[in-house]
Every structure is written in C-alpha cells, then in structure tokens.
Amino acid sequence: MNITKNTVVELDYKLMDSQGAVWESSAEGGPWVYLHGYGDVMPGLEKELEGKAIGQKIKVELAPEQAYGPYEDDMKTEVPREAFDGIDGLTEGMRLAAESGDGVHAVLVKEIRDDVVVIDANHPLAGQTVKVEVKVLAIRVATDEEVAHGHVHQHGSCGHSH
Ligand SMILES: [Zn+2]
The missing domain is CATH 3.10.50.40 (Chitinase A; domain 3)
Structure with missing residues (x-):
C-alpha cells in the first residue's frame, strides 16, 4: 500500500x-x-x-x-500588564498557555514594558x-x-x- x-x-x-x-x-x-x-x-x-x-x-x-508559515507581525498583541498579575516571575522569552476560541496555544512573552506585555502568538x-x-x-x-x-x-x- x-x-x-x-x-x-x-x-x-x-x-x-x-x-x-x-x-x-x-x-x-x-x-x-x-x-x-x-x-x-x-x-x-x-x-x-x-x-x-x-x-x-x-x-x-x-x-x-x-x-x-511566514512570521506575521499582526500575531503580536499588547496586553495590559494587570492581566499577568497572577503569574510569578514573568520574564521576556517565557512561554505561556493562552486560551482562545479554538483551543489552547503556546504564546511567547516577547517584551515586558511598564504598562503592557507584548505577546507573540506565532509558531516558534x-x-x-x-x-x-x-x-x-x-x-x-x-x-x-x-x-x-x-x-x-x-x-x-x-x-x-x-
Ligand atoms: Zn472524530
């Protein structure tokens, strides 16, 4: 076969x-x-x-x-810093599980600023x-x-x- x-x-x-x-x-x-x-x-x-x-x-x-697929810039989103209050030791480069409409995806913590965290949902x-x-x-x-x-x-x- x-x-x-x-x-x-x-x-x-x-x-x-x-x-x-x-x-x-x-x-x-x-x-x-x-x-x-x-x-x-x-x-x-x-x-x-x-x-x-x-x-x-x-x-x-x-x-x-x-x-x-190609790396897509619009897969990066800025999330208010408060949304991560419950997470200890949030660092750039860390991977987190994020829930969306079609299941759980691993996302990358791309950048941490004073008020926002930049999340990258591109496949690594x-x-x-x-x-x-x-x-x-x-x-x-x-x-x-x-x-x-x-x-x-x-x-x-x-x-x-x-
Ligand atoms: Zn089936």
Whole structure:
C-alpha cells in the first residue's frame, strides 16, 4: 500500500530548525499518526509523503511557506500588564498557555514594558526553514468515520469533541 488521500500514516520523525537543533521527535513523543490529505502535516511534507510505502525515508528541508508559515507581525498583541498579575516571575522569552476560541496555544512573552506585555502568538518556527526526517512505519486505509471527521481515531474511537 502507498500513501494517498484517506490513508492513515504512522511515522518516525525528527523536526529540526535550520541549525539542526531538534525540536520534536518520535524518540520522545512516540510515532506520529495522521490522516493523509487533510493538511494535518506541514504542506511541504505532505506532498513529499504522497505515494510513499512502508520503510521509505524522507529527508527534506522546507521553506517557511511549506512548513509553519511566514512570521506575521499582526500575531503580536499588547496586553495590559494587570492581566499577568497572577503569574510569578514573568520574564521576556517565557512561554505561556493562552486560551482562545479554538483551543489552547503556546504564546511567547516577547517584551515586558511598564504598562503592557507584548505577546507573540506565532509558531516558534514561523518564518524559519526547517528540516524534517521521517520514516514510514505503517499505512492503513482510514475508516469512513475518520474520513467524515477529517482526522484519525486512535484506539478505535473518536476522542475529540465535535
Ligand atoms: Zn472524530
């Protein structure tokens, strides 16, 4: 079987920045499982994976547009300093979990001024070229329910809220 739309793919992976520093890997978090064809993985990587078979390896360098997108200045927002009163040791460079309409995101404390804190919600790898190494571990046909939902159901059921 080869990877095509509506297959569920399991990967060994390593994500690195352009300097080769490892950001994420299956060695720490376990294999990565996704539904192919729905933009679950970086666009440049999904394109490379198309048609691949079990055991095949890919080593690719992806420009920002093919990875985490460009760095967007309007993803920076100024929040009144009081909003952070409950947080001890607020420092520049710190990452915080912020809640928004579509879930919890990690944001960066970019700058602390007297009255405002500048928060940056860009992905930490936005605007950067990344290197990705993957190995295809398994491929299976997605179930009708997975296709209908547009994502993988691990352990046989839908663990998400819809
Ligand atoms: Zn689902």
